[in-house]
Amino acid sequence: MMKRLQLDSDARRGLSQISLPLAFSVLLLAAPLAILLAMSFWTQDFLTLDRTFTLANFKEAWTSPVYRTLMLRSLKISIIVTVLTVGLAYPAAYYMSFVAPNNRKALLVFLITIPFWTSYLMRIFLWKVILGFNGVVNGSLMGLGIIDAPLDWISYNQFAVVITLSHAWLPFAVLPIFVVMEKVNRSYLEAAQDLGDTPFQRFLRITLPLSMPGVVAATLIVFIPTIGDYVTPRLVGGPDGLMIANMIEIQFKNANNAPLGAALALSALVLVSSVAGIYVWLNRRYLQSEGAA
Amino acid sequence: MLKTLKRTTTAIAVAAMPSLAAAQELIVLDWSGYEDPGFIGAYIEAHGGTPNYSFFGEEEEAFQKLRAGFEVDVAHPCSQSVSKWQLAGLIEPLDTSRIDRWDDVNEVKESFAIDGEYYMLPTDWGTTSLVYRTDLVDASKMDSLQVFLDPEYAGRVSLPNNVDDIYALAFLATGVTDWTEATQEQFEAASAWLRQAHPNVVTYWADGAELAQLMTTGEASVAWAWNETPTTLIGEGVPVAINREATEGSSTWFCGYVNVVDGPNSEDLMYDFLNAWMEPASAEYIVNEWGYGHGNQTAVAALGAETLDGVGLGPVSAPVLAQAPLDNQMREQMIVEFENIKAGF
Numbered sequence: 027m028m029k030r031l032q033l034d035s036d037a038r039r040g041l042s043q044i045s046l047p048l049a050f051s052v053l054l055l056a057a058p059l060a061i062l063l064a065m066s067f068w069t070q071d072f073l074t075l076d077r078t079f080t081l082a083n084f085k086e087a088w089t090s091p092v093y094r095t096l097m098l099r100s101l102k103i104s105i106i107v108t109v110l111t112v113g114l115a116y117p118a119a120y121y122m123s124f125v126a127p128n129n130r131k132a133l134l135v136f137l138i139t140i141p142f143w144t145s146y147l148m149r150i151f152l153w154k155v156i157l158g159f160n161g162v163v164n165g166s167l168m169g170l171g172i173i174d175a176p177l178d179w180i181s182y183n184q185f186a187v188v189i190t191l192s193h194a195w196l197p198f199a200v201l202p203i204f205v206v207m208e209k210v211n212r213s214y215l216e217a218a219q220d221l222g223d224t225p226f227q228r229f230l231r232i233t234l235p236l237s238m239p240g241v242v243a244a245t246l247i248v249f250i251p252t253i254g255d256y257v258t259p260r261l262v263g264g265p266d267g268l269m270i271a272n273m274i275e276i277q278f279k280n281a282n283n284a285p286l287g288a289a290l291a292l293s294a295l296v297l298v299s300s301v302a303g304i305y306v307w308l309n310r311r312y313l314q315s316e317g318a319a
Numbered sequence: 320m321l322k323t324l325k326r327t328t329t330a331i332a333v334a335a336m337p338s339l340a341a342a343q344e345l346i347v348l349d350w351s352g353y354e355d356p357g358f359i360g361a362y363i364e365a366h367g368g369t370p371n372y373s374f375f376g377e378e379e380e381a382f383q384k385l386r387a388g389f390e391v392d393v394a395h396p397c398s399q400s401v402s403k404w405q406l407a408g409l410i411e412p413l414d415t416s417r418i419d420r421w422d423d424v425n426e427v428k429e430s431f432a433i434d435g436e437y438y439m440l441p442t443d444w445g446t447t448s449l450v451y452r453t454d455l456v457d458a459s460k461m462d463s464l465q466v467f468l469d470p471e472y473a474g475r476v477s478l479p480n481n482v483d484d485i486y487a488l489a490f491l492a493t494g495v496t497d498w499t500e501a502t503q504e505q506f507e508a509a510s511a512w513l514r515q516a517h518p519n520v521v522t523y524w525a526d527g528a529e530l531a532q533l534m535t536t537g538e539a540s541v542a543w544a545w546n547e548t549p550t551t552l553i554g555e556g557v558p559v560a561i562n563r564e565a566t567e568g569s570s571t572w573f574c575g576y577v578n579v580v581d582g583p584n585s586e587d588l589m590y591d592f593l594n595a596w597m598e599p600a601s602a603e604y605i606v607n608e609w610g611y612g613h614g615n616q617t618a619v620a621a622l623g624a625e626t627l628d629g630v631g632l633g634p635v636s637a638p639v640l641a642q643a644p645l646d647n648q649m650r651e652q653m654i655v656e657f658e659n660i661k662a663g664f
Contacts, residue, residue: 072647073407092664159538178474181538182522264522268662279379280482280654 066288083289100269104253115199123207157181182264199244206240235316345370348394357604362595392582397574412436423617441575444612448569455540477539480523487570546631550610568638
């Protein structure tokens with residue numbers, strides 16, 4: 027009797043602790059997703075929703091060349107941005123963790139956050155100014171006599187989208203890698219050196235596998251939001267830089283086709299999860315082969 | 320502690336909802352920029368201040384906001400939205416007997432009558448036409464809309480990211496001057512024309528400020544633009560010219576105020592607001608300061624031909640495609656097709 031009561035109070039405490047976040051996620055995440063899912067099987071004729079079940083939206087989302095192109099373009103841009111940011115973030119995090127003196131680390135972390143002091147929209151406009159026709163890059167190159175006419179290929183295209191996104195997401199990639207590197211036991215490094223590893227071998231066998239969880243976190247943190255980015259392609263993308271999120275917005279707003287928008291959004295979700303899933307799986311295999319997981 | 324918290328949150332909530340705090344203040348859902356007190360001098364004089372404004376960047380945004388239950392008294396869409404908003408049950412007819420200068424209102428008002436009832440008071444209009452940088456392109460070639468297809472201007476063309484203005488251009492360029500009569504074949508020809516123009520486009524401009532920037536730097540040297548932009552640029556000394564008399568013509572658009580269903584405030588305020596807009600002083604202000612036309616055609620005519628020509632609103636000898644309300648099905652088709660073209664298909 028006593029025991030059951032205790033268990034109940036435990037359970038109650040557990041439930042009371044979990045209930046608020048649970049209600050929050052059910053209300054704000056699960057419910058909208060369920061609505062989105064339901065909507066993707068309906069159709070819309072101008073302003074009226076037809077609630078008959080159909081797969082037509084998914085068929086259109088996956089067979090129409092426009093949506094396929096936009097989907098693949100988003101995937102491509104997002105992968106390039108991820109590779110760039112994580113590639114640049116890794117050495118930065120490495121420096122912060124292994125090279126910089128301990129009393130400087132806090133300062134470096136602080137410096138990394140500087141881009142966040144300005145709103146993201148402001149940073150996009152800054153890139154417009156930098157990459158613009160009479161912008162900083164073109165102005166400087168022309169002033170130095172390297173080029174005669176402004177470069178066209180640096181603004182209003184996919185290149186500009188990649189640059190803007192990479193700059194914005196770099197801090198998000200540095201921090202998780204840095205945190206994981208901080209936890210790498212330094213005595214392993216000494217042991218590897220004592221056993222005759224060159225610094226490069228030591229890096230490959232100790233530092234890289236042990237910092238991999240940070241790289242995975244950084245990759246996912248950058249990859250998942252960038253594939254669905256909406257404002258960057260809209261502002262710096264020009265005609266060939268539009269991404270799938272722009273099309274989803276158009277379907278919900280201008281085109282009065284919320285069901286197709288829902289199907290596109292869910293398709294993008296599936297695409298992101300499968301690419302992320304494959305990546306995590308590959309990474310786990312790598313860590314297993316290194317004996318680190 | 321809890322009490323203080325409650326009080327603070329209540330205060331914040333009240334501050335965040337001016338509509339509740341000031342129940343007798345008109346709420347206007349408008350394009351950003353239209354809060355200019357010069358448009359409604361008489362209202363400000365009568366009520367001691369401007370109404371409350373809430374802004375939108377494009378009509379579809381306003382439409383979705385209203386559909387989601389946002390409560391306003393009066394909103395400012397353009398010609399294409401009237402029938403859509405009416406079908407969605409968002410707006411109700413205007414009582415024209417309460418608009419003092421109804422007889423002076425531009426005859427375009429008839430386009431916004433549905434079943435004999437008037438749904439929009441046309442207040443402001445402008446033109447969309449060929450605009451170019453006189454120092455960067457050969458002015459003698461700027462007499463036809465086909466310049467948009469000329470490979471010489473590849474990457475130097477900017478077209479509007481606005482389905483009405485862009486199809487006005489495409490229809491004109493393919494020889495249609497009244498789009499309400501356009502057939503499916505003509506629509507397809509217009510779309511094909513846009514598809515041909517697409518590779519030349521550096522970017523589709525979203526608003527006048529963006530285009531002004533593109534044209535000032537020279538990144539765009541040829542554009543299809545609202546007359547407000549070149550008017551402003553010329554004022555700033557940028558070498559820009561408007562050609563409303565290109566062989567194929569130019570276009571005009573109209574916007575105005577609609578009476579939103581179940582507005583939270585008294586309709587008296589709304590009619591005061593609409594009457595203030597129709598004052599000749601407002602007409603003079605918008606023409607001179609904004610380069611836009613005004614819905615009070617008597618007042619606009621009174622400004623004289625010289626003023627109107629100066630801001631690009633005078634009569635022209637080339638064809639004019641008025642952006643009159645379209646059949647909703649045709650417009651839906653235009654929206655989808657324009658998105659395909661922008662995506663490169």
